[in-house]
Amino acid sequence: MAGGCGSPTDAPEPGRLEAAWQRLVANRVLSPLYRRYVEEMGLRGDERVLDYGSGAGAAARHLAPRLARGGGRLTCMDVSTRWQAEARKTLRAYPEVEFHLGDVRAMGLPDGLFDIVLVHWMLHDVAPADRRSIVAELARLVRPGGRLFSREPTRASHGMPAAEVREVLCAAGLRETSAGQGKALILGEFYRSVWSKPMD
Numbered sequence: 001m002a003g004g005c006g007s008p009t010d011a012p013e014p015g016r017l018e019a020a021w022q023r024l025v026a027n028r029v030l031s032p033l034y035r036r037y038v039e040e041m042g043l044r045g046d047e048r049v050l051d052y053g054s055g056a057g058a059a060a061r062h063l064a065p066r067l068a069r070g071g072g073r074l075t076c077m078d079v080s081t082r083w084q085a086e087a088r089k090t091l092r093a094y095p096e097v098e099f100h101l102g103d104v105r106a107m108g109l110p111d112g113l114f115d116i117v118l119v120h121w122m123l124h125d126v127a128p129a130d131r132r133s134i135v136a137e138l139a140r141l142v143r144p145g146g147r148l149f150s151r152e153p154t155r156a157s158h159g160m161p162a163a164e165v166r167e168v169l170c171a172a173g174l175r176e177t178s179a180g181q182g183k184a185l186i187l188g189e190f191y192r193s194v195w196s197k198p199m200d
Helices: 016-029 031-040 060-070 081-088 128-141 163-172
Strands: 047-053 071-076 100-102 114-118 142-153 175-184 188-196
Touching: 016 128, 031 060, 047 060, 047 128, 060 071, 081 100, 081 114, 114 128, 128 142, 128 163, 142 163, 163 175, 163 188
Parallel strands: 047 071, 047 114, 071 100, 114 142
Antiparallel strands: 142 188, 175 188
């Protein structure tokens, strides 16, 4: 579960009840799942990490302490003002976390700014016509040799087929280094993959 990415997505600004549900479920009930996922990323702690579509901070709350200890940097990006406000609350103990609000394609961030980009439970909410351009921009922000982590629901009712995830990420010039299917409480079936950006 993640936030929204505004105009390029099909997801509306969340209401108070949805935000409260996210705090309860994603930040508490599913916290062990997010913690394991972050642990499995194998971070050293000194990386520059972008959490794209960070929502209420469900993944970021586990990334932040690891990066704070290792001298890394965490950037949370969303287009939803409400989700970003929730993330700021979740991460208030980590004032060094940076926040960007808006469409990533309009931000003009430098090439290769991040070692790691996390796209968790987000791409399926992006309008299909915008997926390639958004992923291309995210790929541009990954340094050569850096990685992009993706985990997306695959259910037909509200998800994205694994083949489509691969197609969009491959089109951005990324190389899949590992992948697998999974299933989790509440989240349902998902496809997780890790992508690397070739060295120049």
